[in-house]
Amino acid sequence: MNDYDIVEYPHRPIAHAHPDRFAVVAALYGMQPAPLSTSRVLELGCGSGGNLIPLADLNPEASFFGVDLSDAAIAQGQKRIDALGLCNLRLAQMDVMDFPADAGEFDYIIAHGLFSWVPQPVREKVLDICRRHLAPQGLAYVSYNTYPGCHLRAMWRDMMQFHAAQFDDRQTRIDQARSLIHLVAHGTGQDDAAHRLAQEEDARCAAIPDSGIFHDDLAELWQPFYVREFAGLAAAHGLQFVGEAVFGDMLPVSIDGPAREALAALEQASPIAYQQYLDFFRIRRFRRTLLCRDGQVLRRRPDVDAMRRFHYSAQLERAAVDDPDAPPGSCAFRNRLNDMTVTTGDPAHAAALDRLMAAWPSTLDFAALGDGDASRFCAVLLDCLASSFLNAHLEARCLPRESRERPEIWRVTRLEAALGNTLPSMHLGIVQIEDEAVRRQLARFDGSHTRAELARQCGGAENLASILARAAKSAILAG
Template sequence: MIAQSYDDIPYESNALKQTHPLHLYQLASYYGFNPTPIENARVLELGCASGGNIIPMAFHFPSTLFTGLDLSAKQIKQGNQWIYDLQLKNIALRCMSIEDFHDNEKFDYIICHGLYSWVDEPVRDKILQICHDNLSDKGVAYISYNTFPGWVIGNTLRDLILFATKDRRWLEDKINQIDSLFAIYQEGLTQTQTQTEYSWLLNEELKIVSEHSVNQLVHEHLSENHCPLYFYQFIEQAQRFHLNYIGDATFFDEGGDIAERQNNDFIQNRRFRSSLLCHAAHEKHNSTQHENIKQYYQQYLALSDNKFPIVSKKPHASLLARYQSQLQQHVTNYFHENILLTPVAQALMPFLDGQHDLPALCQIIKKLIIEGTLEIVDKNLQPISNESEIEENTIKICQETLYLLASRALLD
């Protein structure tokens, strides 16, 4: 059933910066642990979908070995096509259920994002069992999950959607019904005679979910299982498998012990966590002050916000980004971030191979505009069709686009 839903509507599988082993290495080191440097590491991703997260990692770290598992044959097939086309030798994607994974291989990093709270108890236990059995002595596991109390109201809305669509047999019919359902509820909730704190909360949640893509609706609000949990409950579950909590991988980890963190979740109505675990026996050395971790985050974020980008004479983007741009509108940059391209950037990207200078790139874009494949607009958002204006604007647009790509860490 789960495999079928991901085969029918595949998950948008993208790079997730906070799961990157480089980041996990840095964080675990700051917390006083002694993780394996990424260059010699083995990495396992559970529920890797089509590999949009680990394939870019494998591309940039050829000496690191990556394995991905997913139940959905269609997604694994797509990922394997990417691996074949990019000729990557350090990654294998396997189509199988996590429950059937019984290997002895040890991994230095285990990543499990967007899965733990969407599967039933035996799979959740198996995820933790794999972390126990297959994490190397110095290994770090990353598990993300939806949390209470943030998901209390989210779950009410999910129940509402499941209830209202229960008699529709086909997924497509259920999806089509959701828009009108939202309109009815929004109207009811905003009528003054029904205004309460509850109606305000539910309406706010409705506003968030009405912005969701079909993909998100299917996998979050129409999915079979959804089991958010409190942070302290997750920690208890991990401890049953002799796994200890290190810290969280999100960029706003507030520090503190388990009780303080749980109290903060209550205060902030937190709805999501990405927690790092290690073996209970993994000895901690000198734990760094939380201030230092904050500093690391600031540096990390500043690095990916390049205010003084340099565009070389013949610009070069990674083979990975050039390949991705021919299949989709978003690509992975050098900081493992998912970057959405403008139509001009997407058209330019395949030619950023270090062989084309600005005049050559302008010629390519100009040709596409004249052919009608690409459209550029003036300051009043009117399409430009006059040839001399196209000539004049193309140089400006190409220069601006290259500058933007460099500033988003897509050029080297």
């Protein structure tokens, strides 16, 4: 029995670990990653399949394999697989150390929340599996805690662990760990720089579930790495650094002045030194690194032209222009998921963003965004991707905006609605619905009831229209 048998880890998808999205980063650096829809995907430490189950349902021609040490997590995942009748996903209770040598090659290997929290031999094995089982154009996604930011976290962890160790009961340990940080942050009357950091830490502790405190802050194994060290470990296993799953994470987005100049001097000399200094400047705590086989030739700079091959999505709305320097006639757009705002004075770009806004939650390809100066447009899209203003995908996704006569919520969302408040969307985002009555209501949207029947159950046609509009925007409406 491991800690994850005792305290369940949340069952939810990880949007950043979506192969269709992180493959774009590899394509920008010269790789030809496989289309997810027909690929083989492996997840190490997959928990109860919160990531793999939505992917498997959305990609019936692809095949998925997940392994996890926890009996309880695999049993939870298997119940869901049985309920959905998924034939293209296999979950196995297994120690990574026993991973079968004859498992074949995978186009994508995902290890999220595993590497920093397991002993050194398991870490070595994770990298060994990546090397042995990645297809030639295969990509591994490995997340891990990083220095220097984790030196700061280590201070809070030490305090929490010291204090919590006095208590036997698990829940008391979690509560007391939080209380201590709260006391340091707000109970001393101090307002120096260190106490302001404590206030940030207190806010972080308040925002994460008990399982996060238990499995992360109070975990015995918790090993951060400098990215240079991590790249060295990967290289020792015949793997090389490709980039970060979130494109902007590997770029000096929002770093200005002399630090940016210092980075520019490193850019051509050594990509890893560049990333290391970027982590210093960001005081970074966490990375989601992409690795490939070491023979692969990678570009030093992203291939801007590759932007023509991708598909784009963003949940946008028009916003007020609040940049006093914006030329007359400029328009502003806000990304509703992360509040990023872009202001443009170019009518062709504004028209493209309007089209993207209208298409959400579906993707649009490069040509459908409009015509104009294609090279300039590629550069603008690359900037938008770097700032996470929009998402780029290797493959198109067509999701409904309108419901059918018998409306249906995506079956994976409905299944989770019956089990808890964290529901997956078809973009692998999360829709949080606290109200149990609303979640029960969603269960009725199974494609068997007419709009008229559902309107009666939902308190009228207007309520139904509003539920369906929200479902479409949240990417949980089935086509």
